[in-house]
Amino acid sequence: MWFFLIGAGVPILSYFVQKRFPGSFLRYINWPVVFTGTGNIPPATPTNYVSWCVVGFIFNYVVRRKSFSWWAKYNYVLSAGLDSGLAISIIIIFFCLQFPSDGTIGLNTIQSWWGNTVYQKTADWNQASLWTAGNSTFGPTTWK
Known part of the structure; x- marks a missing residue:
């Protein structure tokens, strides 16, 4: 819930920066629009x-x-x-x-096309390793 404080503090901080540097680009930024823009368009x-x-x-x-x-x-x-x-x-x-x-x-045609489902057949998707180290060690024997 720290973002409520950030949302309240950034416009105040921006106000003081604009007072110090009146020609800065911050005068063109509308912080409520920036913060709520992503939430209104999920x-x-x-x-x-x-x-x-x-x-x-x-x-x-x-x-x-x-x-x-x-x-x-x-x-x-x-x-x-x-x-x-x-x-x-x-x-x-x-x-x-x-x-x-x-x-x-399109459920049985374009949605089940190979290009849309190929990622489900990879080692990453199945949480499997591509190669195993076996009984040997991987990397140096001691880490400094």
Whole structure:
């Protein structure tokens, strides 16, 4: 439960660092968004966050500095388009893959394909050693 204290302390620490160094990048960081972002989107992977950061950096930093008038006119349209595309793709994926046959679509075809199940046949998965040392010692006889 130490993270509650960290979550309360980091914005205060950030405030004092910003007072000491007013031109630092910390003024652009919203700590509640950083801390709750991962909790609000449970299935997100680092791939999701990297792509979100790249798109956000390009359109909110690079494009804004290079062509402010274009950014001011089309930024919200781009945001609405990306959000709408995500919602529509989620609906299409649900009705094409999950809804038919109670989510068992492809259970005997693509889901049981060799590439999706090969990891279950490895020594790591079965918690077995690849080679055994036998009766001999492994490594030096004494460790210093």
